[in-house]
Amino acid sequence: MVQRQTPQPVVQLIGVSKSYGCVPAVQALDVTIFEGEIVALIGLNGSGKTTALALMAGLLRPTQGQVRLFDQEASASQNRRRVGLMPHTRAVPESLQVDEWIDFCSQRYDDPLPPSFVADVADLSDFQSAPLATLSNGQRRRLAFGLALCGIPDLLLLDEPATGLDAVGRTVLAQQIRHFAQTGRTVVLTTHDLTEAEALANRILVLHHGCLLADATPAQLRQQAGGSRIRCRTSLDLDWLRQLPSVTDVCREEAFVYIHTPTPESVLRLLFQYDEQLSDLAVSRGGLDDAVRQLIHTTSVVI
Structure with missing residues (x-):
């Protein structure tokens, strides 16, 4: 052998x-x-x-x-x-x-x-x-x-x-x-x-x-990312979005807002409730970019 x-x-x-x-x-x-x-x-x-x-x-x-x-x-x-x-x-x-x-x-x-x-x-x-x-x-x-x-x-x-x-x-x-x-x-x-x-x-x-x-x-x-990512155009305040139950990360990239959450259904209900102009909505499983974004965001908050 x-x-x-x-x-x-x-x-x-x-x-x-x-x-x-x-x-x-x-x-x-x-x-x-x-x-x-x-x-x-x-x-x-x-x-x-x-x-x-x-x-x-x-x-x-x-x-x-x-x-x-x-x-x-x-x-x-x-x-x-x-x-x-x-x-x-x-x-x-x-x-x-x-x-x-x-x-x-x-x-x-x-x-x-x-x-x-x-x-x-x-x-x-x-x-x-x-x-x-x-x-x-x-x-x-x-x-x-x-x-x-x-x-x-x-x-x-x-x-x-x-x-x-x-x-x-x-x-x-x-x-x-x-x-x-x-x-x-x-x-x-x-x-x-x-x-x-x-x-x-x-x-x-x-x-x-x-x-x-x-x-x-x-x-x-x-695997660290887990959950799902919501992409949308919204006028809602990012800090307000971060306070929503089960939301783990929120960021804006150009015209889009990205929301990471293990329970997308509950977050989507709140988005539709509070933003009648919500548009360009897409939901996907968390990927590598989500994991890296969470790592950097969490570390930046600590720093």
């Missing part, structure tokens, strides 16, 4: 905090990420996602605590060739051609992927002679993903990888990320898109004000 090997830790954040002056970016993070995992960092703007990713990449040193990659200090030179990074933005020499830029980036690795394969991953095989300045935002993002893979890394760090991609590009990117992880390698990505996080990740880390609110599977987070 063949015994399955225990997955080895790839990323370890041990009591990690990072401040810029007196402003904390991440606070007391304790996280271990194992080989073969796809982990999504989610949270509002300014929650510390990009800082956490930069710490994992060894680009930043923690103010307190320790970051380890492959059981070494994250900044160790040996790690540089084992980590592929796709930053959210990256300055490029606009006058270079696509193939020239791939060749240049490949030179830092001992045994990189063939440049033609990188161009194919980026769906730029027909644009290898094109100047970088002529690429669209989506093409630049696909190229950045291909370059992150060109060193055949054991750890892939992706900062908002799907930004700027169309629907087809997002689907292809998701397939490529899954294939990469299936080889036993590790992926950590940041995203604002909870649908993307739920579809890709087997673990989700929820950050808020630099603190780790949750470390769970998508299913575990959805």
Whole structure:
């Protein structure tokens, strides 16, 4: 009988905090990420996602605590060739051609992927002679993903990888990320898109004000939400809605009000009773976005 090997830790954040002056970016993070995992960092703007990713990449040193990659200090030179990074933005020499830029980036690795394969991953095989300045935002993002893979890394760090991609590009990117992880390698990505996080990740880390609110599977987070979500247009005051029996969370996003409750029937009766202009009503089971919203709302109230 063949015994399955225990997955080895790839990323370890041990009591990690990072401040810029007196402003904390991440606070007391304790996280271990194992080989073969796809982990999504989610949270509002300014929650510390990009800082956490930069710490994992060894680009930043923690103010307190320790970051380890492959059981070494994250900044160790040996790690540089084992980590592929796709930053959210990256300055490029606009006058270079696509193939020239791939060749240049490949030179830092001992045994990189063939440049033609990188161009194919980026769906730029027909644009290898094109100047970088002529690429669209989506093409630049696909190229950045291909370059992150060109060193055949054991750890892939992706900062908002799907930004700027169309629907087809997002689907292809998701397939490529899954294939990469299936080889036993590790992926950590940041995203604002909870649908993307739920579809890709087997673990989700929820950050808020630099603190780790949750470390769970998508299913575990959805279970926390429970109940139902009511979406509607209403003139009723949000604070009044929050006082209704069984209402656990209320928020407004653009023109819509979202109400989370385990007993939607009773809440709906009150909505119809007190708002004759109630419109655009929809009721759905609680999902990942509801769970994250509740976590953030509850923590904000405590803070």
